Structures are given as structure tokens and as C-alpha cells.
Amino acid sequence: MDARNTLRLLPWSSPEGKPCFLASASEGGHLSRLADETEDLQLSEGLEVLVAARKLLGDPLSPNVEVRYTAIRLSECLADALRVAESRCRRLPLPGDTSGGDGP
Template identity: 70%
Template sequence: MTAYTALRLLPWLSAEGKPCFLAPGDGGGIVSRLADETEARQLADGLDVLRSARRVLDDPVSPNAEVRYTAIRLTECLADVLRVAESRGRRLPQPGDDEGARS
């Protein structure tokens, strides 16, 4: 067992707009599963928005309102993906955490 016990950054904010964290466990709890499902949905939504954005931006006569809406959605998805990346990065074992590892 490793000594790595960082809190998990959850893929949503509190009602006050602050980050939410989950104490480490076995990963099988309800909140952990909900966070996993939310992250998967956020990543899938990001891919869908990216595909739509490419179509809008490839059309040189796309209306300004459509381009603006696309930029807003891309910004939302980028924020979600960066949060997922930060959360997953925090949970990666750090060098030296595994005392049994050999170089």
C-alpha cells in the first residue's frame, strides 16, 4: 500500500462555486462512482462539442452568433477537461511514493 492519500478533486463545484474534494478510499463508493461517471460524460461532451465546432469554424460564412455560441461551449468543455486532468493528475503516484519500486 502506498502512502499517497491526496484528496480527489471532484468534477463539480459547491453551491458557493468552490472546489469539492473527496477523501481517498477504495474508489467504490457512491460519490467516487458518480465522479467517474461525471468525468466520462464531460469528456464525451467535449468530444461532441469539438466535432461541432470544427464544422462551424470550417464554414467561412457561419453566423457570428453561432461562432460565439461555439466559443462559449468550447470554453465550458475546456474547463471541464482541465478539471478532469487536474483531478486525475493529483491521483497519480508521485516518484518515491512506492518504497518497493526499484530504479
């Protein structure tokens, strides 16, 4: 098994901003469940921010400071969503892999 299937990219970074990985990506472990819950929370928060942003951006009289704040939040949520996507993609089985990988 290669590193693609054995290392899980976690949904948080180190204090230095470096990516964190879980060496044993077995499903059901405490850290794996915490990562799953964090990813779910990040995606849910992203949806909430998107709904609010659409409302704010739909109003041509929205104050610039609110539009700027919304853009900042949207970029944070997009970064989280891309990290979740990368993590989940890493856990998908490779084409032709019959082992099923570590994915759900």
C-alpha cells in the same frame, strides 16, 4: 500519505463556485463512481462539442452568433477537461512512491 493522494478533486463545484473534494478517495465508493461517470460524460461531451465546432468554424459563412455560442461551449468543455486532468493528476503516485496511490 499526504493530501495529494487522499483528497480527490470532484468534477463539480459547490453552489458558491468553490472546488469540492472527496476526503476518502477510495475507488469503488458511490461518490467516487459518480465522479468517474461525470468525468467520462464531461470528456465525451467535450469531444462532441469539438467535432461540431470544427464543422462550424470550417464554414466561413457561419453566423457570428453561432460562432460565439460555440466559443462559449468550447470554453466550458475546456474548463471541465482541465478539471478532470487536475483531478487525475492528483491521484497519480508521486515519483518514488511505491504504494501505487489511489489511481487505477
